[in-house]
Amino acid sequence: MKLLERLQNPSANSYSGGLPHDGFVMLDPAVEVLDVEIAEHRLLSHRYFETGMVVPPGDGLLEFVTTLINEPVNLTALRAQFDDQHIVEKMLASLRQHGFMHVTSQARPSAEQLEHLRSIAERARTSTLRRSIVIDLDAESSIEQISTRLNDEIHPPELLLCCAQLADHKSILGELARLRQTGIIRMHQTVVQTRHLPCDRELRRLLVRLGASVYLDRISWPVPNHPIAGLKEMVGDCVAVHLIMTPDLSILNETERVRLLTWAASAFISGLCLRLDPEALWPVSDAVEDDFVAIFNAVRAIENTLGDVLILDLPSDEVLLGHAASSTPRVGLSDFAKRFRAAYLRWRLPLLKACENDNSWSQVPEVEDKLVRAQEDLIPNHPELLLLKPGSIVVDVCGGLGRVARRLSPAVGKDGLVISVEMFRCLSDLARRFASERNFTNLHFRPGLAQRLALPDASVDAAINEWTGGIWELGLGPSMVKEMARVVRPGGRIAITHRLVQLHLASLAQPWVQYNEIYDWIRKACVHPDLTIIAERIWGQVVPSLVGEHASLWRKQYMPRLINPFDVIYRFDDSPDTRADVYLTIIAQRQ
Missing domain, CATH: 3.40.50.150 (Vaccinia Virus protein VP39)
Structure with missing residues (x-):
């Protein structure tokens, strides 16, 4: 079976990925081939690692992937089915690198064995991914402890600083800003999550020097019940402010969304952070995928007008694209919550793929x-x-x-x-x-x-x-x-x-x-x-x-x-x- 025309200069790109010559491999059971085609490309969704993968157009590529579904496949027999062994090795290595495929025994792995295989894959993946660090500023956290945690990371991490009141932490935020500006510490992004914004102008300028966004928690949906103290001053000094809200099913109501967007535009907030708990939205867990998608489309409608909307409970785009490690605990999720998350992957991954194209542009x-x-x-x-x-x-x-x-x-x-x-x-x-x-x-x-x-x-x-x-x-x-x-x-x-x-x-x-x-x-x-x-x-x-x-x-x-x-x-x-x-x-x- 012919896969693709042989790549130019194949010797520069070939590697085996450490696969045994006569072992067995199979796709992780959490991998799904999405029933959607984007510019002739097909997408794979990995529910466990909550990330996606692209199958480009080409004879035999999708068939190669589906061969690995459900049961372990012998590598010798698999390789014998295809003409171009170089491309076969590239695909096997790519699937394994991103945790979509495991090396197994001849028998289908048990649940315990599968968890072991996933833990191996996760260790390999996270060594290349950006991670998140969460610091409670109201606890006993020193600048030395925070600096050490940041510098222990291989890649500049996402830093989430949590506190009740911003004004209580001027000293430590100022020191973090100084260390960042002098290059002693580096963060990919810094977010300060708080319940009270009011602070003096010096602290607001320190937030700018820190490169921090502020997430204001516990804001009523769809608009605040009262004027938000400190918001005008914060956005006036060019600090990006996001509001954390927990919408109910009224998010499906266009009138309610217009209320939200009208207020948000007048307040010049940078965006929203929405908490979507499926078991709170549907207490009897009777929703189906169409109900989930209706919620996601309502969020998308807000995003299309406001510009930036994050869903805190679901994987970020950076996780979906394989740039960052998921910080969501996988234990304790109900089957209903897992269905909600899987539906989100099926909905969001095609949108991210649509951001790509094959025009000559650039990536670095x-x-x-x-x-x-x-x-x-x-x-x-x-x-x-x-x-x-x-x-x-x-x-x-x-x-x-x-x-x-x-x-x-x-x-x-x-x-x-x-x-x-x-x-x-x-x-x-x-x-x-x-x-x-x-x-x-x-x-x-x-x-x-x-x-x-x-x-x-x-x-x-x-x-x-x-x-x-x-x-x-x-x-x-x-x-x-x-x-x-x-x-x-x-x-x-x-x-x-x-x-x-x-x-x-x-x-x-x-x-x-x-x-x-x-x-x-x-x-x-x-x-x-x-x-x-x-x-x-x-x-x-x-x-x-x-x-x-x-x-x-x-x-x-x-x-x-x-x-x-x-x-x-x-x-x-x-x-x-x-x-x-x-x-x-x-x-x-x-x-």
């Missing part, structure tokens, strides 16, 4: 930097165009993997702040990871929407948006510019950049144009009563060749894959003649 900063080279990027090399200086606060709209934010970091200095807002949480998470690895401490990465920035009026010094064609194609450009103008202080500036044309220098009469209307779209959007266009800049660069580049790095792929069709090196360029990208930047000033 080193590759992204080649798309627009640092030495030729207009605004970072001329921060005076946005009046940037040390201490400035900038919002980067549609920030993606954080290229613009990282480049603007030196311009605003250690006392400044760049807030990067990106619609896809998986991109914000990657951008946050890249910044943490490189020890940037003045960047905040927040899921959110270009057309609803979770910032108060006149709260930042500048706003920037670069190369987001989808915004203009969807007609959201004017709403984005309106929001950028709203959040910038009088006298502050906004900048919008997009590619005008790609020129093939050997045949200048045949330019490649993505959007013929882009100049008119941007200029018309900047016709705003509070804005005055003060400059238009045309700039560009020679397009880098992809010859010699690893193809995977230029693709949007966030979920683990059974096998990677792009695990190749580009050997030739589709357009061998020299090309140049020409960009337009329009700068406007707030009156």
Whole structure:
């Protein structure tokens, strides 16, 4: 049976994964092939590890996976069924690496044996995953203890600090901020969960220096019963605030959701954290999967308008994508709760896969930097165009993997702040990871929407948006510019950049144009009563060749894959003649 055309340069990618030559293997019984197809890709859901995996299109790939379901399969017999042994070994190793497959005996493993196999797989998986650390600040926790726990982690962890009142912990939060800024400790993300927000401005600034978001607990659904003390001051100082709520079945009521969204927009909160307990929503446990999906779709409807909604009781997107270890205890869950969680995986994984595509783009900063080279990027090399200086606060709209934010970091200095807002949480998470690895401490990465920035009026010094064609194609450009103008202080500036044309220098009469209307779209959007266009800049660069580049790095792929069709090196360029990208930047000033 033919699987795929043999990958280029197979010897560079082959490894056996330590599998015995004549052993037995089988998929974990918790692995399910989802009955959905996304751009010809199929998805695997692992209910135990709560993560997903992609089966790309290709002859025999899905059949290979289904061969391993239910009963152990002899490796010698399995290998004999397929022509390309290199690809067989790659798939076996990939399934095992992510805990989807176990090496077993000839007999199907007992429940006790399966738990043992899963524990082995979990130890192997978690050594590569980011973990969460929870600290109760109201208990006896010293800065030395917290620092030691953080530094014991292989990867910068997620830090959750819990307390009743923020104001009680100014000293320890300040020391954590100092250690972070000096590079002594690193956190992927810091969250302070509290029941009382009021604190002085110095503490709010320390939260910014710590890069912390604040989760405010015990807020009534769907809107607070009383004004929230300290909220206006917190968001006014650009601290991201999420409200923790426990909705009931009224979440299915559109009128109730509109009440929530109207209040949330007026309060400029960054997002919501929802607790969804299926046994509280359906006390007699009589709900079916359609009922579960209705709840998930209601959450999605809120997210589509608000920008950032987390479900605290269910695995995060980072867990589903295999970036972080689950912190949910697996013991003590009822069968009803397990069904609820399994339904969530079946619902959420296709949405995450839909965030990917096969267009040439990038996955890591080193590759992204080649798309627009640092030495030729207009605004970072001329921060005076946005009046940037040390201490400035900038919002980067549609920030993606954080290229613009990282480049603007030196311009605003250690006392400044760049807030990067990106619609896809998986991109914000990657951008946050890249910044943490490189020890940037003045960047905040927040899921959110270009057309609803979770910032108060006149709260930042500048706003920037670069190369987001989808915004203009969807007609959201004017709403984005309106929001950028709203959040910038009088006298502050906004900048919008997009590619005008790609020129093939050997045949200048045949330019490649993505959007013929882009100049008119941007200029018309900047016709705003509070804005005055003060400059238009045309700039560009020679397009880098992809010859010699690893193809995977230029693709949007966030979920683990059974096998990677792009695990190749580009050997030739589709357009061998020299090309140049020409960009337009329009700068406007707030009156």
